[in-house]
Structures are given as structure tokens and as C-alpha cells.
Amino acid sequence: MTYLDHAATTPMRPEALTAYAAVLADTGNASSLHASGRRARRIVEESRETLADVLGARPSDVVFTGGGTEGDNLALKGLYWARRRAEPARRRVLVSAVEHRAVLDTVQWLGAEQGAEVELLDVDAAGMVHPDTLAVALERDPAAVALVSVMWANSEVGTVEPVAELAAVAHRHGVPFHTDAVQAFGQIPVTVGEEGPDAITVSAHKIGGPVGVGALVVRRGLVLEPLTHGGGQERDIRSGTLNTAGVAAFAAAAATACAQAPREGARLAALRDDLVRRVQEKVPGAVLNGAPLGGPQRLPGNAHLTFPGCEGDSLLMLLDARGIECSTGSACSAGVARPSHVLLAMGAGEEHARGSLRFSLGHSSRAADVDALVEAIGPVVERASRAGALAGMTGA
């Protein structure tokens, strides 16, 4: 099996699996006052310190969550509610047009139900938000802006956004800046920094930890309304019994992923460059989407290609039948592929967007994976383009 979908989820790292299993076997609620509780609490706090260390944050800034989607919801709704409460005029919510649905659907809900005025920030052909775009949008009425959110790296095309500059623009107007770093964390340096984002969403299972745990890094002093109410376990922002085993495994995965990232990034980028070059040799019409290879504006493990004249879901099915697993980008709840909103925002036509595949590499990727794809892609594209022609795809 050739797994080229690490951006969806990546295998658990051995050290994470070991930590996970060890803690799961032990009893203890981290909020209990007895010895078992203290033992669990110690694991949680050590894990918090590990995460804070790799993120350049204070341990108290790390709020554990149930994953990336919850982190995004907590940051956006929590910030919006808190800001509105403090200053009712702040209704504007600025987010990029290429956000993950965890962000887009959340702000759309705020718009539909909570009186927010949602504005989508344009991106360039590579999927990047320019600081000037944000500056112009902010300056239209800065006193009415509740928050800005721009992802650290794009989940489909892997474009790395200029987060530090964007945060600086927001801060010039006294506006808090959130970033969804679920794809970036563990691959490239993600740190809070002096002037960086005020809130950062990260998730464990994208870096070799378990599904169902993540964190929102919240800069000290930033006020969030909680989404869930209860025991107030995490700074009164997030309630629910702490997931001790998940948190321990998350910290173990994060420590390894971040320590290895510089070397691993170079290895993955070389593999990825090889993948793109050889696929384009086999399929000369294949178009790379997103930022150019070799630069810092692209995640090292991401290759996102359009195969003109083909439908992405035909390609996916034919590759799957050959044991090669990848993604068409966005899938709705019924499993139906829709043209990617990311590619459409980048200015691609609907047909171009429909004909795309994301190949994403991760810690278990090897040269043999690229070889298998290169071997299969020619006949697969030929078949899919026959089906595409029937569906009226021109391949132009």
C-alpha cells in the first residue's frame, strides 16, 4: 500500500503509541486530589510544558482541546463573543478565502446567527494572502473588527501564509490574530513569538499523535468565551475531563516531529520534488497548483496537481484500485467531491479545480512510494481522461 495522504492523517509515531498505551493502562483523573489524580495531573502538566516548549509559548498558554476543529471553533467563537461583549461595535470578522471548513463554516455561522460581518480575504494565484490585502480590509473600518484569522499553511495546496506579517498588520490596529496551524505544526517552525499570532490551533493526529486531541495556544491576556461549560478544567475556557493519555501521546509526537522537522523537511521536500518532476514527465500536461517548489512558501510534503481533462474522483478511484491512496481535497459529508473552494479562490476554473489531486508525504514516506505513483499515474490518467471526455471535460 502506498499512502500519500499524510495531510489527512499520518501514522502514529512509535514514541506516541508507547506513551498512549502506557497512560491508557493507568487509572487517574487529572482533576482528582488523590495519588492517582496527581500522577495523571503530572503527566498532563509535563505534556503541556513539552508543547509549550516547541511552540515557544508559556505552559499556561496551552489549552488542550479535542482536536483542530474544536480549537478553531473555540478561537473564533470565543474571541468573537468576548470581543463583542467588551465592544459591541466589533462585528467584522476577517478570514482568508482558503481556510479549512472548520474556520469557514464557523465564521459563516457567526455571520448567519450571531450578527458577524464576515469578509473573506482574497488570495493570489498561489493561495497566499498579502499583508496589503489585510491592511486595506482592516483600514476600511478598523474599530469594527473583532478578529482576523488566516491559516498558517493551507490544507490543500500547502501554501505557507506570511503569518508574522499578517499578525503584525492586525496588531497595528489592536485586533487579535488567530491562525489554524494544523497543517504547518510539526512540518515547519510554528511559534507564538513576541509579535506573532494571539491564538494558534494545533492537532495531534496530523503529526503522529492520536485522533481526538489538540490544543489552542492562547496568548496571556486574551479573553475567550468558552464553548463548553462544566468543570472548567482548562483555564475555565475548556471543560471536560482531561484526556491524559491523548495529551501524553500528543506531547511525545510533537517533541519528535519538531526535533526532526529541519532534517525531515529537507528529506520530504526532495522526495516531493522528485514526485512532481517524475509525474510531470509521465503526464506532461499535469499542472502544479500553489506556491513553487523549492521555496519556503510551500509545505515540504505537499504536491498538489491538476490533471487537465480528468475528474479528480476518477483518478482517486483508479489509483486506489492500484493501492495508491491520495485525496481530491475537499469532500462533503456524503463523500461527494466538489470543486475545491481553495482552487476556485486562487482563480482556477471549475474544471481545473475538479481535476486535481493532493499527494501529501509524511514521516513514513519513502522513495518506493514515489516510484509506485510514478509507475501507475500514466495509465490512470489515460483512463480517467477517457471518462472525463464523456463528462464534457475539455482538458483545456
Next chain:
Amino acid sequence: MRVLAAMSGGVDSAVAAARAVDAGHDVTGVHLALSRSPESDRTGARGCCTLEDARDARRAADVLGIPFYVWDLAERFETEVIDQFVESYAAGRTPNPCVRCNERIKFAAVLDRALALGFDAVVTGHHARLDLDGTLRRSVDPAKDQSYVLGTLRPEQLGAARFPLGDSTKAQVRREAAARGLAVADKPDSHDICFISGGDTGGWLRERIGSRPGPIVDSKSGQTLGEHDGTFAFTVGQRRGLRLGHPAPDGRPRYVLDISPVTSTVIVGPAEELDIRRLVADRAAWPHEGVVTCQAQVRAHGGVVAAEAEARGDDLVVTLAAPVRGTAAGQAVVLYDGDRVLGGGHIRVTAA
């Protein structure tokens, strides 16, 4: 063989796929997403258009251990089936959307795509038999026979189709599903039009066509017996729901005889005036020459009479040995020799 199994989420297509697996084929399950905004749960007796149906299909594929995908054909279905359904009603005809879906979606768009992608055949859960020589025959279960909705398919469409259920009754299919551990074994049959939620076809059409009031006129006396809101709410042969303001002069029940959308007039008359002895159909599939003695079926259930059929250019002219009642333009006529399907067409004109 590499086989694509169209899986609606119902018991029939699940068992059909299972039989294809047992036959040693390399089977891939595909659920067709036909609705642009699928409802999350099934309501009433709708067939295949909810997310719950997609989930049921996926679970059946899991049990069979076959790969499963969803193919989005919503746009195609809307233009080829739904829009034509509305236009047809607006023009005073009574379309059969299942016939249309088989002709344009399942055994056209899906089949063509499957063949292009390297599949050798498409398996469905239709209750009909397809012999090795390409002859389509009725199912052994007369109550569930679906050869009528397949009867207008051309030989090249049937050529790559497989119907593994034709030799079984529905009861046998359900028992087999239960024995195979398929959760859909006792899922209710679908009856209603899959894209009309709640089964209110008149209301659904009113939303799309709009209210166009007109008179209900008696064929015998020429008297206006009532008013209506739009001709689309009527089907030739319909008796109930006419809501006539005045009884007919002879006091006998009235049936819809004819619909004129241009003048928005519904003509009603006594039952015997519904009798049809001759009809002209657009020739969809009729690979025969000269006059062929056969039996004609003019609606999905019942309405089978002895007939003679003959192709004239693009028309198929059918003369019935005994009158049938309430046959409407837009329906399919399918011609049989015993249980063998000879071909069929779309009824354009009917005559007494």
C-alpha cells in the same frame, strides 16, 4: 471481470452486488448522488437520495468487503431527469422518471463512465432477467418485475448490464440479505419518486411551474364542471381529486381524458372514453421489421394486452387487441413476447 455495482442503499442492489462478488468478479460499489442538497434522513418511501441511503450503501459494501465510492451525478440528473419531468408535466404529459433515469443516467452516464474507467459491466438490483444473448425478460417475481422500466433501453445499453436478481423473488432476496448479514434486509421498498420528498407530486410541481388556473370541461356536454389550479396536477385516467363544482349532467363519475396546457383546460368524461386502442410512440428500442404480434404494457404495473406493433420511420405504432384505460402520453410502452422484452418506446399520441 471488473464490475461496477450501482448501490442505492436498498436491499436489492446490495444483494446484486453480493452475487457479483460470489460469481468471482472484481466488484466496486458506487452510490449515485442524485440530489444537489440531499436530506439527511429518509422520509416516507423514497428510494435513494438521502445521506442515510448513502450510508446504508457504504455499510453494505463494507460487509461485502468491496471498495465503495460516491459518484456525484446530481447535475446530470437535474438536467436529464428532473427538468424533463417538469417540462413534460407542463406540456400535459405524464412522464415516468425511472424509465428516463435508466435511459439517461444509469445505463448512459454511469455505464459510459464505468466502461471508460476500465470496468467491463455494470450490475444493478433491478428485478429482470438478462440472458447471455442480450434478451431482457421479466423477473420470476411478477409483483416486483421491473422489465418495464428497462424496456426502452437499446441493445448496446443492455450489453454491459448485469441483473443478478431476475431469477429470485423479492422474498428470496430479503432472506438472502438477512443470511448475508446485510442490515438493509428489512429496509422498506421504495415507491415514491425519489426526488419528490413526501410524495406530494402536485405540490412539488406547483412550486416549479406555478399556479395556472383553468376550467375542467365535460367532454359530452361541453359544460364547465369546475376549476383547477394547474393542469400539471392531473393525469389522464385520474378520477379522485377532481373536486368538480357541479356533477356531470348524466350523474356518472368523470375521469380525466385529456389535458391542454396551452389553454389550461382539463377535459373529463365517462370511463369508456378513456379506452385506448391505438398508440404512437417515439421508437426508442425496436430492432424488428414488419408487423409483430406481441403483448403491450403501457404503465409500470398492469395494463398488459395483446397487440400488434410496427415500426414506421422513427415511430412505433401499436394496435391493441382490447382497449386499455388511462394511458397517457409520456409513459413508456414496452412490448413483450411472453416474458421476453421485444423493445419499447415513449407514447406520444393515443387514440380510441
